[in-house]
Structures are given as C-alpha cells and as structure tokens.
Amino acid sequence: MRTDGIRPCARNPMYWQYRGMPVLLLGATDDDNLFQWPADRLVAHLDLLKSVGGNYIRNTMSTRHSAFPYNDDGMAYAFRRRADGKYDLDEFNTEYWDRLERLLRETEARGIIVQNELWDAGTFGRNGGWELQPWNPDNNVSYTYEGTTLERAWVWRDGNPFFSAVPALNNDAVLMRYQNAYMARMLDLCLTYDHVLYQINNESRLPYAVSDYWATFIHRRAQERGRTVHVCDSRNMHDEDSELGFCRAESADHAHTLSHPDLYTYADISQNGGNTGQAHYDNLLWFRGQVQQSTPRPVNHTKVYFFVWPTGAHWKDASAGSEQIATERFWRTVFGGGASVRFHRQKDGPPWLDGRGGVGLSPCGQAHVRSARMFSDALDVVSMAPSPDLLRGRTENEAYCLAESGRQFGVYFTGEGDRRVELDLGSAPGTLEARWLDIGESKWSAPIEARGGGALPLAAPGPGQWAVALRARGVAGEV
Numbered sequence: 001m002r003t004d005g006i007r008p009c010a011r012n013p014m015y016w017q018y019r020g021m022p023v024l025l026l027g028a029t030d031d032d033n034l035f036q037w038p039a040d041r042l043v044a045h046l047d048l049l050k051s052v053g054g055n056y057i058r059n060t061m062s063t064r065h066s067a068f069p070y071n072d073d074g075m076a077y078a079f080r081r082r083a084d085g086k087y088d089l090d091e092f093n094t095e096y097w098d099r100l101e102r103l104l105r106e107t108e109a110r111g112i113i114v115q116n117e118l119w120d121a122g123t124f125g126r127n128g129g130w131e132l133q134p135w136n137p138d139n140n141v142s143y144t145y146e147g148t149t150l151e152r153a154w155v156w157r158d159g160n161p162f163f164s165a166v167p168a169l170n171n172d173a174v175l176m177r178y179q180n181a182y183m184a185r186m187l188d189l190c191l192t193y194d195h196v197l198y199q200i201n202n203e204s205r206l207p208y209a210v211s212d213y214w215a216t217f218i219h220r221r222a223q224e225r226g227r228t229v230h231v232c233d234s235r236n237m238h239d240e241d242s243e244l245g246f247c248r249a250e251s252a253d254h255a256h257t258l259s260h261p262d263l264y265t266y267a268d269i270s271q272n273g274g275n276t277g278q279a280h281y282d283n284l285l286w287f288r289g290q291v292q293q294s295t296p297r298p299v300n301h302t303k304v305y306f307f308v309w310p311t312g313a314h315w316k317d318a319s320a321g322s323e324q325i326a327t328e329r330f331w332r333t334v335f336g337g338g339a340s341v342r343f344h345r346q347k348d349g350p351p352w353l354d355g356r357g358g359v360g361l362s363p364c365g366q367a368h369v370r371s372a373r374m375f376s377d378a379l380d381v382v383s384m385a386p387s388p389d390l391l392r393g394r395t396e397n398e399a400y401c402l403a404e405s406g407r408q409f410g411v412y413f414t415g416e417g418d419r420r421v422e423l424d425l426g427s428a429p430g431t432l433e434a435r436w437l438d439i440g441e442s443k444w445s446a447p448i449e450a451r452g453g454g455a456l457p458l459a460a461p462g463p464g465q466w467a468v469a470l471r472a473r474g475v476a477g478e479v
Contacts, residue, residue: 002019002194003194004018004019004020004194005018005019005193005194005195006018006113006194006195006196006197006230007228007230008230008265008266008296008297008298009022009023009298009382011382011383012382012383013296013297013298014288014291014292014296014297014298014299014337014339015298015339015381015382016113016298016339016340018111018113018195019111022380022382023055023113024334024339024340024372024376024381024382025055025056025113025300025339025340025341025342026053026054026055026056026340026341026342026369026372026373026376027049027054027055027056027057027058027302027340027341027342027343027369028049028054028342028343028359028360028361028362028365028366028368028369029045029049029057029058029342029343029345029360029361030045030345030346030347030360030361030362031345031347032058032059032060032062032117032345033059033060033061033062033063033064033075033120034057034059034103035059035061035099035100035102035103036062036063036065036074036075036076036099039102042102042103042106043106045361046106046107046110046112047110048361048366049110049112049361049369050110050111050112052366052367052369052370052373053369053370053372053373053374054112054361054369054373055110055111055112055113056112056113056115056340056342057107057112057113057114057115057342058115058117058302058303058342059103059114059115059116059117060117060120060202061100061116061117061118061119061120061186062075062117062120062122062123063075063076063077063123063132063133064120064122064123064129066347066348067122067127067348068348068351068355069128070127070128070129070132071128072132076093076095076096076099077093077096077133077134078092078093078096078097078134078182078185079091079092079093079096079134079140080092080093081093081134082141085139086139086140086141087134087139087140087141087142088140088141088142089134089135089140089142089143089178090142092185097185097189100186100189100190101189104189104190104192104193104195104196107195108193108195111195112195113195113196113197113340114195114196114197115197115199115268115300115302115340116190116196116197116198116199117199117200117201117202117234118183118186118198118199118200118201118214118218119163119200119201119202119214120201120202121160121163121201121202121203121204121205121206122202122203124160124162124163125160135162135178137150142178143174143175143178147174148165148172148174148175149161149164149165149170149172149175150162150175159205159206159207159210160206162175163206163210164206164207164210165179166209166210166213166214167213168209168212168213169207169209169210180217183214183217183218184221187218187221187222191221191222191225191227191229194227196229197229197230197231197232197266197300198218198229198230198231198232199231199232199233199234199268199302200214200215200231200232200233200234201233201234202234203234203235203236203271204233204234204235204236205235205236208252208256211233211256211263212260212263215231215233215260215263215264216263218231219231219262219263230265230266231263231264231265231266232257232264232265232266232267232268232300233256233257233264233268234268234269234270234271234302235253235256235257235271236253236271237251237253237269237271237272237311237312245311245312246272246275246279246283246286246287246311247282247283247286247287249290254287254290258290258291258294258295259294261294261295261297264297265297266297266298266299266300266339267287267291267297267298267299267300268299268300268301268302269283269284269287269299269300269301270300270301270302270303270304271311272284272287272301272311273301273303273304273305273329273333273344274305274307274308274309274310274311274313274318275310275311276308276310276325276328276329277328277396277397278396278397279310280328280329280332281332281335281336281397281400283311284299284332284333284336284337284338285336285337285386285388287299288336288337288386298339298340299337299338299339300338300339300340301333301338301340301341301342302340302342303342303344303358304326304329304330304333304341304342304343304344304358304359305321305326305329305344305349305357305358306321306322306323306325306326306344306346306349306356306357306358306359307319307320307321307349307350307353307356307357308320308321308325315350316350316352318350318353319353320353320354321353321356323359323364324415326343326358326359327359327364327368327439327465328397328414328465330343330359330368330372331368331372331400331412331414331439331465331467332400332412334372334375334376334381334402334412335386335400335401335402335410335412336386336400337385337386337402341372343358343359343360343361343365343368343369344357344358344359344360345357345358345360346358346359346360346362347360367439367440367441367442368439370442371437371438371439371440371442371467374437374442374444375410375437375467375469378435378437378444378469378471379402379408379410379469379471380404380408381402381410383404383407383408384402384403384404384408384410385402385403385404386400386401386402387401387402387403387409388400388401389424390403390409390423390424391411391421391422391423391424392421392422392423392424392455393420393421393422394417394421395416395417395418397414397416397417398413398414398416398417398418398419398421399411399412399413399414399417399419399421399458400412400414401423405427405428406427406428406472407428407471407472408469408470408471408472409423409425409428409432409469409470410467410468410469410470411423411458411467411468412465412466412467413460413465413466413467413468414465415460415463415464415465415466419459419460419463419466420457420458420459420460421457421458422455422456422457422458423455423456423458423470424454424455424456425450425451425452425453425454425455425456425470426452426453426454427452428452428453428472429452429453430452430453430472430473431449431450431451431452431472431473432449432450432451432452432470432471432472432473433447433448433449433450433470433471433473434447434448434449434450434468434469434470435447435448435468435469436460436461436466436467436468437466437467437468437469438461438462438464438466439464439465439466439467440464440465445461450470452472
C-alpha cells in the first residue's frame with residue numbers, strides 16, 4: 001500500500017493533502033449510502049462527480065433507502081438472513097461487504113476521498129428503522145432483549161441502549177461482541193485503502209463515551225496494521241443548550257472534540273450548514289479559530305443543506321430553503337477556510353416542506369462544484385486564509401475574502417447588496433492579474449491588470465454569484 005494517503009496538509013494542517021499534494025475536497029452526491037447503489041448507477045455518478053471537479057463523497061454505512069417514511073428497499077444488510085427470516089449475527093452477508101469494497105475500489109480509481117460514517121443512529125431509531133434492523137433481538141437468533149441491556153422502549157435524549165453497550169456505560173459483553181466484530185470487518189476492508197476518512201456517527205446525541213470507544217477502536221485497529229487514520233465525530237448541535245448559540249467554547253459538542261486531538265484528528269461541523277448568511281460564515285470562522293488555538297486540524301462540512309435549520313432549532317422548526325441559500329453556504333464554506341464541502345442529497349428533506357434535503361449532484365450542484373474547482377485551481381487556496389478585514393464598503397453577506405498577504409486574493413460575491421466593495425491591496429504594491437469567474441456559468445473572463453498598494457474597487461460584472469481571483473506577478477496558478 002502507498003504511504004501518501006489522505007492526511008492533514010504538511011504545509012497547512014487546516015487543509016488536507018492526498019498523494020503528497022494539497023487538496024480542497026469538493027463534493028455533491030444524490031444519496032448518502034452510495035455503497036448500496038447498483039454498480040452501473042454508482043460508476044456513472046462517480047464519473048459525473050469527477051467530470052465537474054468533485055473529489056469527495058459522504059458514505060453512510062446505513063440500510064436506509066428513505067427516511068420519510070422509513071424503508072429499506074434495495075438495501076443489503078451486514079448479516080446473513082436465514083430461511084425463516086431471522087438474521088444470524090455470527091455470519092456476515094457477503095453482498096453487503098462486496099458493495100462496500102466496490103465503492104472503495106471505484107472511488108480510489110477516480111481519486112475521490114470517502115468520508116465514511118460508521119454508525120447511522122437514525123437507522124436505529126424509533127422512526128421505523130429499528131423494527132427492520134438485524135440488530136433488533138426480534139429479528140435475529142443471536143441474542144434476546146432479556147439477555148442484553150437493550151430496551152423495548154427508550155427516550156431519545158437519554159441515549160440509545162444499543163450504543164450505550166460500550167464498556168464505560170452499560171458494559172454489555174453480548175452486544176459488544178457483535179458490534180466489535182462488525183466494526184472489525186468494516187475496517188478490514190477500509191484499511192486496505194488510503195483514501196478513507198472515518199466519522200463515528202451523524203448528528204450524534206450519544207454520550208461521548210460511545211464516540212471515544214469507537215475512535216479508540218479505529219485508531220488501535222489501524223495501528224495494528226501500521227497505519228495512521230483520521231477520525232471525527234459529527235455532533236447534533238441542536239440540544240437544549242445550543243439555543244444559546246453556536247459560538248460557545250463551553251459547548252460540550254465543541255469542547256470534547258477540541259480537547260481530544262488524539263482521538264478526533266479532524267472536525268466536521270456540518271450542522272452549521274443549517275444556518276444562513278453572515279451567521280453561517282461567522283460561526284465557521286469562530287470554530288476555525290478555536291481549532292487553531294487548540295490543535296490545528298481540518299474542519300470538514302460533509303452536508304450543505306437546502307433547507308434552513310438554525311443552531312438550537314428543533315428539527316420540525318426547519319423552514320424552506322432555496323438553491324441560492326444552499327449555494328451561498330457552499331461558497332462561504334470555501335471562503336471561510338473549510339477543508340471540505342459537499343452538497344447534501346436531493347431527497348429526504350423535511351417532509352413538511354418540499355422534501356428536498358440538498359442540491360446534490362443536480363445541474364446546479366454540478367455548476368457550483370465545477371466553478372469551485374476552477375477557482376481553487378487558479379489560486380493556491382491552501383496558502384490562503386479568510387480575510388474579512390480586507391474588504392471595505394461591504395454590506396452584510398455581500399462579499400467574502402480569502403487572501404495570502406502580498407501574493408494572492410480571492411473575493412466571492414453572493415449577489416446581495418450593490419455588488420461593489422473595495423479590496424485592501426496594501427500588502428501587494430505591484431501589479432496583479434485579475435480574472436472574474438461567472439459561477440453559475442463556470443466561465444472565466446479575460447484577464448485584466450489591477451494595481452496594488454491601496455484600495456482596489458471591485459464591482460461584480462453582473463447579477464448572481466461571482467468570484468474574482470487576483471495574483472501578484474510571478475505567483476503560480478492556472479488562471
């Protein structure tokens with residue numbers, strides 16, 4: 001196996017590198033558990049993603065075809081199903097693992113990084129998922145409710161007893177035997193590849209002891225193979241105390257990740273992706289600052305939602321979104337120094353709205369991924385940092401700036417305000433080359449000269465979303 005797999009960038013650990021090269025992870029897919037897709041559909045989707053510059057997917061190890069209502073149509077489960085309909089948890093289902101290996105093989109061939117979510121607590125919940133799970137004692141011949149610490153009724157906020165089986169909590173040896181075997185089998189496959197990032201759970205409300213156990217398990221298993229891997233835990237950020245706001249150092253959901261860099265070697269704050277406008281950007285910059293003060297590491301965003309779901313709001317209080325809202329989030333994440341950003345799936349959004357979860361790899365998603373890759377190829381983004389103080393005459397949520405002092409600058413216009421700002425080029429006294437990117441059309445304008453050394457007026461060439469890339473003479477790039 002190669003030794004130059006996905007890892008924090010040596011030059012700037014707030015970003016990733018792969019095959020020895022710095023890389024910005026950009027993604028958009030139409031589902032979360034792509035490993036469950038038929039081969040022809042999977043390959044076509046990955047080819048389309050790569051063709052527009054995408055290099056990043058989310059993969060949940062789930063058996064959920066749809067959440068509203070819950071069903072498992074076309075899904076394979078991890079365990080063998082007997083003729084009587086019961087599952088034997090001592091025997092794996094080859095089809096499930098073959099599907100995972102196919103995904104890993106096809107993504108590696110295309111240079112696409114996989115952020116693999118090991119548990120999907122939503123498929124173990126009370127929305128119909130648990131009733132179908134092989135892990136449910138009613139559905140298997142391997143254990144009973146009476147022989148484990150599982151409960152037939154439980155309160156969501158008190159924690160799911162299936163996950164609380166870990167030694168530090170319920171210490172259920174029966175459940176842990178099977179959970180450990182399942183996770184070991186998954187890692188046996190994943191650890192043969194070097195383009196996989198590991199995420200414990202999705203929107204987790206579970207006790208931190210659960211996440212810590214599995215993070216330790218993953219690192220230990222990797223070390224036994226002489227490997228170093230990278231792990232995060234995505235927290236819910238919508239519990240009662242989150243009503244106080246996102247930017248709180250005392251928030252346990254932030255503090256636990258930040259204070260355990262040995263376990264959580266990167267972060268994912270996708271739940272900030274329910275916020276909008278200036279608050280969305282300010283939250284990212286605040287969290288990024290906390291990470292830099294702690295142990296610098298990449299901050300990923302594996303979900304950019306279509307709908308609006310502010311920090312602290314109940315799920316059922318989510319409100320209607322739009323492509324404009326979703327695409328602004330995508331670009332604010334890039335200009336906020338995010339290490340990864342991915343448009344969420346199109347289906348399975350809040351059913352009381354329009355049911356749309358994200359932009360996915362729709363024509364809109366394709367255009368924005370393509371344009372973001374054009375922008376990141378034109379500038380050395382990994383050497384740049386969010387630089388809001390360089391913009392003057394800016395109204396709220398009108399424009400955002402990335403910069404490397406004296407060398408390169410980028411400004412993103414959302415389309416709001418009068419689309420006019422001044423960029424402080426005091427650190428770059430010479431002549432720069434500037435080029436405008438029409439984001440919706442994925443087209444560069446002809447290059448023009450810009451004079452540095454002071455305030456440079458910038459006006460977006462038209463309505464809609466635009467970005468401008470400026471490089472001092474002699475700075476490498478592909479504009």
